[in-house]
Amino acid sequence: MTAGRRPVETDRDPGLQPERTRLAWRRTTLSCAVTAVLAGRQVLNGGGASATLAVSLAALVFLAFLWLAHHRMLQLGRPRPALLPASSALGVAACMVALAVFGAAVVW
Amino acid sequence: MSVFDQLGAGRDAVRLWFAPDRVQEEGETPDYRFSLANERTFLAWIRTALALIGGGFAVDQFLTDHLTHWARVALSLALLAGGVACTLRAVNHWVRCERAMRRGANLPVSRFPAVLAALVAVIAVAMVALVLFGWAG
Numbered sequence: 001m002t003a004g005r006r007p008v009e010t011d012r013d014p015g016l017q018p019e020r021t022r023l024a025w026r027r028t029t030l031s032c033a034v035t036a037v038l039a040g041r042q043v044l045n046g047g048g049a050s051a052t053l054a055v056s057l058a059a060l061v062f063l064a065f066l067w068l069a070h071h072r073m074l075q076l077g078r079p080r081p082a083l084l085p086a087s088s089a090l091g092v093a094a095c096m097v098a099l100a101v102f103g104a105a106v107v108w
Numbered sequence: 109m110s111v112f113d114q115l116g117a118g119r120d121a122v123r124l125w126f127a128p129d130r131v132q133e134e135g136e137t138p139d140y141r142f143s144l145a146n147e148r149t150f151l152a153w154i155r156t157a158l159a160l161i162g163g164g165f166a167v168d169q170f171l172t173d174h175l176t177h178w179a180r181v182a183l184s185l186a187l188l189a190g191g192v193a194c195t196l197r198a199v200n201h202w203v204r205c206e207r208a209m210r211r212g213a214n215l216p217v218s219r220f221p222a223v224l225a226a227l228v229a230v231i232a233v234a235m236v237a238l239v240l241f242g243w244a245g
Contacts, residue, residue: 017141
């Protein structure tokens with residue numbers, strides 16, 4: 001009777017799952033960097049104080065994302081990684097929304 | 109399902125975003141590999157959102173020769189709005205999948221991918237038409 005059996009960790013590649021998740025965080029961070037650079041470029045031509053402020057905001061969003069990703073990657077290094085904290089998920093979502101609102105404000 | 113049931117379910121889902129500990133109250137903890145797979149799916153949706161947001165920036169910066177100001181603004185805002193929708197949906201879907209796994213229920217199905225695909229297709233066709241015929245140039 002194996003139908004109700006809970007999967008045991010020797011079934012498949014237990015070691016690679018955290019690794020793959022860590023890599024997923026890395027490439028998401030990379031995508032975020034590209035988007036943040038585009039966001040910074042958006043206002044760079046204008047110059048002046050508002051451009052400085054906007055570039056700082058984009059950099060801040062990227063740093064926040066980097067911090068979240070780094071934090072999570074440290075968690076994934078442990079033997080039995082815990083569930084992604086919802087605060088991290090919401091933080092990531094907040095970064096995305098911030099970038100989009102920033103973009104909408106500049107485009108408008 | 110009535111409209112009120114749907115509203116209630118939506119309110120419940122949003123409450124769950126901000127009180128994630130409630131997810132862990134019910135059911136039993138799934139094998140952590142499934143949770144990690146769910147997390148990677150969440151991140152893949154976040155990258156999709158980033159691509160849409162980046163596309164919004166790119167339209168505004170690189171199509172200045174092809175599109176008038178208002179066409180660019182409309183396209184950019186559509187892409188940025190798509191990015192935000194993708195993000196919110198990513199969080200929502202992640203929470204719902206996690207809860208379904210704990211309860212041993214079926215994973216939630218969604219028509220969001222189809223809607224997103226339709227939106228991207230419409231934007232692509234609009235871009236082709238605008239660039240090809242130079243309507244807005």
